[in-house]
Amino acid sequence: MKRDPGLQPERTNLAWNRTALAAAACALLLLHVAAKRGWGIATAPAVCTAAVAVTLVLLGRHRHLGTTRPRVLLLVAALVTLGCLCALPLALTPVT
Template structure:
């Protein structure tokens, strides 16, 4: 007997795609800030956020997210943390 999973897998996939799109938009905004500030260390948060966006797209394509190992999720968490911490001075300092 085939199991009816309903719309839950589609909703999960759409949620991962929305999160990846938001991350990509943030990466573009951080690249804009980096370009205005003369690149240098200002590119670190943009690159980390772009890597997060790509990782989220790849994870969103998996049908069974339970097969995603904790190392991949830890990588995403570390990249998001590095991006946030490194972007803080860019956003708060004039």
């Protein structure tokens, strides 16, 4: 008997796309902050967040095929953590 997965794969794919879109929006906001602060080290969180967005898009496409690896999820977690750690000093200092 052939299994009917229903709409679950489509919902999962849409969830990955929404998460990637949110990460891309955060990257744009961080680029805006970096531009106001004169670029430099302030671009690091934006680059990390953009890398997360791209990784999420690729992960969503491969997840649809059922080939998600734990290493890829670890990469996403590491990029998010690195982006947060880089953004922390920016959040604690006032904009001049």
